[in-house]
Amino acid sequence: MRITELLTKETIKLNLEADSKNGVIEELVTQLDQAGKLQDKEGYKQAVLDREKQSTTGVGDGIAIPHAKTKAVKNPAIAFGRSSSGVDYESLDGQPSHLVFMIAAPEGADNTHLDALSKLSGYLMRDEVRSKLMKAETVEDILALFNKLEDDEDKQEEKTSSSAPSQKGKILAVTACPTGIAHTYMAADALKEKAKEMGVDIKVETNGSGGAKNVLTQEEIDEAHAIIVAADKQVEMARFRGKHVIEVPVSDGLRKPKELIDRALKQDGPVYSGNGNKSTDGEQGESKQKGRSGFYKHIMNGVSNMLPFVVGGGILIAISFMFGIHSADPNHESYNRFAEALSTIGGGNAFGLMIPVLAGFIALSIADRPGLAPGMVGGFMAAQGGAGFLGGLIAGFLAGYLVVLLKKAFSGLPASLEGIKPVLLYPLFGIFLTGMIMFFLVIDPVKALNDGLSGWLSGLGTGNLVILGIILGGMMAVDMGGPVNKAAFTFGIAMIDSGNFAPHAAIMAGGMVPPLGAALATTFFRNKFTKREREAGITNYIMGASFVTEGAIPFAAADPLRVIPSMIAGSAIAGALAMAFGIGLRAPHGGAFVILFVEGNPLLYVLAIAIGAVVSALLIGFLKKPIKV
Structure with a gap:
């Protein structure tokens, strides 16, 4: 089935009137309903909104693809709306969306419909396609563009079927998202496009709503250089035993195809040796916590x-x-x-x-x-x-x-x-x-080592304790939940076990600063953050108070060169002050809920954390560039 059998004159709106995400959804749902594609307008709209709650369908590069597969759809269809000024669609890259494709799939949509939808997702990854869609003057121009793209693809497939294989080694990939309509295919096409550009042989299996397509054979797996699994749901993993496997969320396949292909070529992924849906030497969600041995x-x-x-x-x-x-x-x-x-x-x-x-x-x-x-x-x-x-x-x-x-x-x-x-x-x-x-x-030599370490810590002067506080506090902000953070946290627990409570007080202060600093920055430097980041900032007040350092990860990932050093500086100061104020902490977790039970002055401990958070917030605010509207 061709895209233009789903995208028709009646479902295209060249000038969207809405200037908000919910307004655009309402406008395009109405467009589909007026074209006779829905049997329950409100039911379909609610299904689209429910999908948005899972994760935004603003995929970046000025594109949003809201979608739903539900019995509220009478006939499969695609609605297209264009906004010259752009809409804040909470996109992955924080930029406004100009091109919005709304996909309506009935609950029993067959594979031909889903294939057409996957092709659409792939085309939208190309810069030249997005440029032509923005410049199109009429509905006919848009339909003609998609017809030409499909004709050119058919010709290209004939040429590539007889082309020589790449000398760099065959890379295999699997993509899958919870809904299985848009992100699955966009990630697959992003990987294929980038592999073509890099001259790398790749085959991508898509685990979409219509089932697995382009399924990897055991022979291909045996010959593969490495496997990329970009998925937000379970896929069959046992077949990859003995191969280098890189496991990441589906959004990484969409946003970081070159990085993933480079890693695959270097076999920069653990050798899979598990029997289920998780590698024994690595964990899913690798984009958040890389390098876990x-x-x-x-x-x-x-x-x-x-x-x-x-x-x-x-x-x-x-x-x-x-x-x-x-x-x-x-x-x-x-x-x-x-x-x-x-x-x-x-x-x-x-x-x-x-x-x-x-x-x-x-x-x-x-x-x-x-x-x-x-x-x-x-x-x-x-x-x-x-x-x-x-x-x-x-x-x-x-x-x-x-x-x-x-x-x-x-x-x-x-x-x-x-x-x-x-x-x-x-x-x-x-x-x-x-x-x-x-x-x-x-037991005996380790006990002697423990006794020696405890004696050394007990004998440290205030100056040396402050230096230790700087190191431990700063470590908590280096990777916020990663190996360096956990190394400091584990050391703190070991010190509690041996009766030294000051190190962990510095560690918890340092761990609370990154989310609190991010929250303060989004409050007082609002023009430096997207709407979605400002909303996340509110949540970070709670996460910081609860000693959940990981709340700051999205801010660090979005602008690591400015944000991470700012957070390390604030965390190091908080750790140093906690040591200087003579604070001890017997409870290794709990954040604000255990501050009353610290050894020493609780108000001074709060002051140490507050100073660190303010320092981080000020540095972030001064270093980050304003968001372009």
């Missing part, structure tokens, strides 16, 4: 599962201090039974499980379920023996890799013994070997 992934699996014990236990301990610093001690005059209960639950039990859970889930990440028991036992030995957080890390990796070796060692046993491996052999030998190595080789 297996080592980092295993640590984060341990830390993320340990964190609820640390947070819950730490806050309970902090609350117990409201009754007096020694109120949990039965031998002290300020003793309070309820404070003792809080301290026992939080410190004696929740904190007591912290190291075993850390080690157990690191081992689980490495060796799957057989690694859990040896890891937890090794972690418990580290906690009991005074080896602390570092001992738990060692126990987790030790147990995990020992179980991996045991799996290989027992792989030659008769099939009849398969059932006793997970319930007898792995736990018995895993716990034995992990325990013996921890007992004789690990």
Whole structure:
């Protein structure tokens, strides 16, 4: 089916009257309804608005493609509207949209309709097509343009079918978005266009609403140099085992095709070795958190599962201090039974499980379920023996890799013994070997190292503590949730475990600054941000107060050279001030909700965070350029 069978004179409006996103949607829905394409105007409009809530369909480069697939559509159709002045459509690149294509697909739309829609998405990625659409004087000019594009494509396919393959290696890709109408095909065409420009052979499988098209064969996968998976929904991943796979959101396929192809040519992606929908050496959403190695992934699996014990236990301990610093001690005059209960639950039990859970889930990440028991036992030995957080890390990796070796060692046993491996052999030998190595080789030297580190921190003067605060606070803003941020956070937890509470106070102050700084900047320097960024700024007040550093990531990604250094500077200042003011923090998370329970003056801690946020906001405001309207 050709595009012009869906895009007709009756569904084209050369001069949109609306100047807002919702106004444009209303205008084009009305255009479709008047052309007789809808059987329930309000139902279709609501479906389009529901799709917008998932993610904006303003794809950038002056284009928006609102769409919906619903029973409210009578006949499949495309409506086109053009705005000379542009509409703020909350686009991915923050620029106004001039060309708006609204896609109406009935619930039972067949593949021929979806193929036409995918072709439209591809054409819109070309600069010359967008330019001609803006200059077209009549409806007939627009229809003629699409007819010529399809004719030229048919001729091109005949030529390329016999062309020689590229010498750079074959790249394969898969694109998929939740709706499967627009972004899926636009990302595919962006990758194909850029590969053609770079002289790279590529084949792209699209997982659209009509099912998978251009499906990758096993032979092609075996011969591929690397695989790009640009998807916001699950795709079949097991077939890529043993290949370098780069996993990113579908928007990256649309906005960063050259970067992804370059990475694929360099095989800059983990080797996929999983069985489900996730790589064992990498994680989906790579655009937000790139470069995660297996080592980092295993640590984060341990830390993320340990964190609820640390947070819950730490806050309970902090609350117990409201009754007096020694109120949990039965031998002290300020003793309070309820404070003792809080301290026992939080410190004696929740904190007591912290190291075993850390080690157990690191081992689980490495060796799957057989690694859990040896890891937890090794972690418990580290906690009991005074080896602390570092001992738990060692126990987790030790147990995990020992179980991996045991799996290989027992792989030659008769099939009849398969059932006793997970319930007898792995736990018995895993716990034995992990325990013996921890007992004789690990615990004593690590305990000595911990004691030495604690003594060094206790002996630091104010000047050195301020320097440490600068480093730890600044680290929290370097990648906002990435490896550097998590390294600082993990160090803070280790210090809490060893009884030093000042480092984590600096860390939390530094982590709260980036979202708070972004929020303040969007409030006081409104002309430097798009409407969507200003709305996100309001949310960042809450995220910053809650110690969710990741809230600042969209601002950093949009303008990294100006925003990231500004945030690092503010976070470093906040960390330094927290140290200088002598603040200690027993609760590793909670943000504003635990400030009352800090050791030292809570108002000074608030001042440290506020100064850091203001510094970041001022730097961002002065360095960023105004948005062009």
